Amino acid sequence: EKGLMQGKRGLIMGVANDRSIAWGIAKAAHAAGARLGFTYQNDALLKRIRPLAQQVDAEVLEPCDVSDDDSIQAVFDKVEETWGQIDFIVHAIAYADRDELKDTYVRTSREGFLRSLEISCYSFTAVAQRAVPLMSEGGSLLTLTYYGAERVMPHYNVMGVAKAALENSVRYLAADLGNTGIRVNAISAGPIRTLAASGIGDFRYILKWNELNSPLRQNVTIDQVGKAGMYLLSDMSSGVTGEVHHVDSGYHTVGMMAVDNAPQ
Template identity: 50%
Template sequence: MTTQPFSMQGKTGIVTGLANADSIAYGCARALHQAGAEMIVTYGHPKAESHVRPLVGEMGDPELMLCDVLDQSQVDALFQRADERWGKLDFLIHSMAFAPRDDLHGRVVDCSWDGFAQAMNISCHSFIRLARQAEPLMKEGGTLITLSYYGAEKVVDNYNLMGPVKAALESSVRYMAAELGPRGIRVHAISPGPIRTRAASGIQDFETLARDAETRSPLRRLTTVDDVGQCAVFLASGAGQSLTGSTLYVDAGHNIRA
């Protein structure tokens, strides 16, 4: 137990899904570094390397690894490297989601089986797979965190297919928290408000969502990747040691509005 409850000194982990400076993964990695953590940070496609390599200084020069969650050999290599480097893990951040454009922009009732399966695989089941491989390395407990959105709970215009997928992800968080709790492993979802990320740009009429959040949220502003990062530090640190199975809204209070 650290003397400072929000300290991550001596903690090691993995942050997945870095794409560029607007990524939630970047905000998480930067905040975790500032709190004292060491980490491996992953990006999902070779084309992303030129965008993520210049960011390493702000994240404390973490080790960067290519990890496409659909390539099991890359996932295995990631956890093998974590085991070789530290022999343990204290946290894992799952920050990735995807749905084919045609399925995302259409009605849920019209979505294709292949599109639904791909969205569920990358956005939800990949968290379960990563958790399964992190579990043996979390020998003294740890924290698993994924990213959701309010559209998992309520119908949000144009969120479409990702609503059911994120609902499955949030339910998975609760079941995994119950299953892994006896091992001291805590599981959470963070649900940010609209953030102007590359992933968000794929949502049809995203700017309408953003403007609504800016004008109707109690704090009258959008969430930032740094806001999410600070929440991740709270959950992964000693300050969050009695919390698990939660979906925490980091959305300037927007979720309380009708």
């Protein structure tokens, strides 16, 4: 796919380490010729991210806490100063307090609910607002979601509610920004062992379940999400917006797998 993203400049938000989904997308974008910038949540993460950013010749590396409007604005000021315009943004950010992901949804606290919705849903809208002036030639915004938005998954709880809101915000943003040539889409990734996923109770069981009950009978990798990301970020998907694209080995299509699929 070399050349697919040639000349495109994009900001990758949400790399925590080399297991991050955002890193899978960044590697694919770099391989396809894109120029990249990165944001990281706080200084504690910088020593992990700096070598990754260097590996893909990053041209921007800025802190950004998406719960802080000034912090988001500062990043976009930096992007404008460096590149002027930008072609794509990957938003791979979510947060819920660990306590909210252990037990049942019904116990969700008001504070935990608001925090999760703010970081996991509103931040994408806040980012989109700042992206618009830098995408006067059009662009592509991509966020990450999970099947727990559509159906109940164990312990996903308030994150499922936040992802449902995020998926609908993808559709509203797509409608709002379509006439400016900005496309807005999401990838609904199957479960992947990452830092964020480690907060979800029984995650190993969820991984195993998905492996056994998906048509492809395997879990997806960050590289597979990265490759699918290139479709949504590049002109290959110029006719696509408001879409939630599943990269989940087909798991979401299945009601029940045949008995002969069961482990013997």
